[in-house]
């Protein structure tokens with residue numbers, strides 16, 4: 328990863344991801360973009376051609392940085408931007424199959440487009456958005472993307488079932504989850520979950536997922552392949 332705020336990416340070395348690194352399941356290197364500046368002010372930005380608010384990150388510094396960081400085994404360059412294509416669970420799976428990913432964290436109003444155009448001559452460049460809202464820089468997006476990708480790597484999650492079955496894997500939202508106590512502040516756990524009847528439990532969970540998806544994300548239902556919903560689903 329390349330950033331002018333390398334410490335913003337320190338959380339990637341905590342908890343589950345930190346353990347995955349110490350277990351050798353993945354390697355993480357964070358570079359400070361300013362290492363590739365040569366002027367005393369270590370300038371990384373300049374005014375935008377055509378005018379407009381804010382500053383744009385200079386191509387020379389990013390070009391030199393990516394020349395070095397992209398050298399070595401083939402990598403895919405991931406560049407978070409509000410103007411990117413949506414980052415989805417499908418793209419997370421695609422990224423998780425890559426041997427090497429390089430993340431360019433922009434700041435200001437973004438990176439001079441020629442940096443991405445030049446990189447695209449050598450590697451696959453993915454400009455991705457993590458949602459329809461504007462952040463201040465790419466680091467938070469990289470934290471989200473890396474977490475979504477690394478949890479899919481074999482051995483990272485204690486329970487591999489959870490990655491295979493988590494929401495968005497079957498195209499629906501996760502339903503409600505419960506644990507002890509059976510009654511908490513007058514609220515009881517749905518009886519079916521304590522029935523031990525796993526066919527009934529699976530049906531109940533599927534119904535809750537369908538209901539929630541229908542209520543909160545009807546777009547996901549529309550996107551389901553025709554054969555994804557069985558007769559019982561449709562009866563809901």
Ligand SMILES: COc1ccc(Cn2ccc3ccc(-c4cc(N)[nH]n4)cc32)cc1
Nearest residue numbers: 407408409433434457458461462463464465
């Ligand atoms: C209007 O154009 C703008 C362009 C960039 C910015 C700030 N900024 C600079 C680099 C950078 C990288 C990613 C993102 C981002 C990604 C998502 N999903 N939201 N925001 C934001 C970023 C503000 C405004």
